[in-house]
Amino acid sequence: MVIIIGSGAGGGILAYELSKVNIPVTIIDKGDYIETNDGIKHYDAYDENIDLLTTTCVGGSTIVSMANMVRALDNELNDYGIDLTDEYDYVEKLINVHEMDDSHIGDGTRLFLDAAGELGLNVSKMPKAVYEEKCVQCGMCALGCPVDGKWTSKSFVDDAIENGAQLITGAENIGILTENNAVAGVKYSKDGEEFKLQSDIVVLCAGAINSPLYLRKLGISNAGRKLFFDPFVTIGGVIKGINFNKELQMAGLVIGDNFVLSPHFSSFIRDKIHDETVSNEDILAIMVKTPDDGKGYINDDGSVVKENTINDIRYMAEGCAAAGMILEKAGVDVNTIKSTVYRGAHPGGSAAIGEIVDSNLETSIEGLFVDDASVLPISPGKPPILTILALSKRLADYLKIEN
Numbered sequence: 001m002v003i004i005i006g007s008g009a010g011g012g013i014l015a016y017e018l019s020k021v022n023i024p025v026t027i028i029d030k031g032d033y034i035e036t037n038d039g040i041k042h043y044d045a046y047d048e049n050i051d052l053l054t055t056t057c058v059g060g061s062t063i064v065s066m067a068n069m070v071r072a073l074d075n076e077l078n079d080y081g082i083d084l085t086d087e088y089d090y091v092e093k094l095i096n097v098h099e100m101d102d103s104h105i106g107d108g109t110r111l112f113l114d115a116a117g118e119l120g121l122n123v124s125k126m127p128k129a130v131y132e133e134k135c136v137q138c139g140m141c142a143l144g145c146p147v148d149g150k151w152t153s154k155s156f157v158d159d160a161i162e163n164g165a166q167l168i169t170g171a172e173n174i175g176i177l178t179e180n181n182a183v184a185g186v187k188y189s190k191d192g193e194e195f196k197l198q199s200d201i202v203v204l205c206a207g208a209i210n211s212p213l214y215l216r217k218l219g220i221s222n223a224g225r226k227l228f229f230d231p232f233v234t235i236g237g238v239i240k241g242i243n244f245n246k247e248l249q250m251a252g253l254v255i256g257d258n259f260v261l262s263p264h265f266s267s268f269i270r271d272k273i274h275d276e277t278v279s280n281e282d283i284l285a286i287m288v289k290t291p292d293d294g295k296g297y298i299n300d301d302g303s304v305v306k307e308n309t310i311n312d313i314r315y316m317a318e319g320c321a322a323a324g325m326i327l328e329k330a331g332v333d334v335n336t337i338k339s340t341v342y343r344g345a346h347p348g349g350s351a352a353i354g355e356i357v358d359s360n361l362e363t364s365i366e367g368l369f370v371d372d373a374s375v376l377p378i379s380p381g382k383p384p385i386l387t388i389l390a391l392s393k394r395l396a397d398y399l400k401i402e403n
């Protein structure tokens with residue numbers, strides 16, 4: 001049996017791939033099985049000094065993701081002998097990654113695409129796993145989709161269950177059992193009762209903040225001493241009546257040297273404009289996302305610290321300058337342009353390949369693997385889900401041979 005702890009981007013596809021070939025799988029999640037449109041209720045709370053977005057529930061942060069799917073870190077993973085070309089092809093087909101049909105490109109997004117093109121930036125539609133026949137373009141992806149119009153890991157969990165996998169939700173006090181530096185199983189409690197499951201393969205997929213904490217308890221003390229989070233801000237201003245807030249979000253993409261840009265509504269922009277005649281319908285905004293130097297860390301109590309380097313700040317400034325030019329070209333009143341605070345939604349790198357796990361994602365404890373954003377060697381500065389899915393598919397193939 002393979003025990004998978006966590007069922008987000010890393011855990012869901014792993015459970016699906018293994019269960020498909022009749023390998024017994026048990027998924028243990030701290031979170032509950034929820035309706036996708038309840039995602040908003042399952043965001044995690046961090047220290048008030050850090051604006052980090054993750055969710056705890058079956059499907060993990062994919063429940064609130066925008067389903068943007070971009071290949072990343074090819075060269076860096078190649079350095080560890082990892083070539084994901086076949087896995088990317090497989091996963092993109094499996095979840096139908098594609099650029100949105102023009103029917104799902106709204107007026108604000110069109111202005112973004114045209115303005116960026118006129119400025120000579122490297123612009124395209126965003127590859128997405130959003131399905132035109134279901135998506136009602138409500139702009140609510142980050143709250144959890146009300147119509148299940150996008151891919152989430154929950155669908156892999158559902159398929160895995162159909163293939164015979166067992167799902168345990170709402171588990172507490174989860175601990176990994178070891179004997180002679182090899183994995184022996186997992187213990188957990190639920191509804192006041194304690195349970196023990198035996199297995200010589202355990203895969204940690206609890207996300208980049210939680211997986212390193214399990215590792216530290218087993219003596220892998222350098223786990224979580226490094227952390228990136230792909231910082232982002234959203235900057236925007238007023239174009240009266242653009243109705244961008246009701247469009248499918250992040251359907252366009254600019255790739256710069258040190259940043260990516262994508263059209264993205266934030267109600268925080270309107271709040272900062274302090275003009276009662278301006279409503280959410282009047283805002284056009286752009287998310288600026290950058291890679292960071294990974295100068296964060298996780299404390300033993302799960303609190304997170306993020307420090308910024310000169311490069312982190314420089315990249316953000318470069319991205320904001322480009323976003324400002326696009327907004328101006330698109331017709332936004334430049335005197336109204338505001339920014340959200342500095343935030344992060346892609347924590348990773350806390351159990352990196354080459355440091356904490358090997359290129360098969362195995363730790364120094366035999367049979368204990370990590371398969372989530374923790375293993376990414378550096379900050380991609382781009383949506384990481386597709387890379388996590390591809391790495392997970394690669395691990396599934398490796399475990400199929402081992403079993």
Ligand SMILES: Cc1cc2nc3c(=O)[nH]c(=O)nc-3n(C[C@H](O)[C@H](O)[C@H](O)COP(=O)(O)OP(=O)(O)OC[C@H]3O[C@@H](n4cnc5c(N)ncnc54)[C@H](O)[C@@H]3O)c2cc1C
Binds near residue numbers: 205
């Ligand atoms: C609002 C938002 C939008 C995003 N949009 C995109 C996007 O469009 N494209 C993209 O590529 N990325 C996006 N991301 C980032 C992406 O969702 C994450 O990078 C990705 O889901 C990380 O995968 P993971 O497997 O590491 O963790 P997660 O997907 O978060 O999964 C972690 C799992 O572990 C469980 N868990 C948590 N704590 C414990 C514990 N202590 N013990 C056991 N289980 C636990 C959780 O319930 C969950 O099942 C977005 C993130 C946010 C917050």
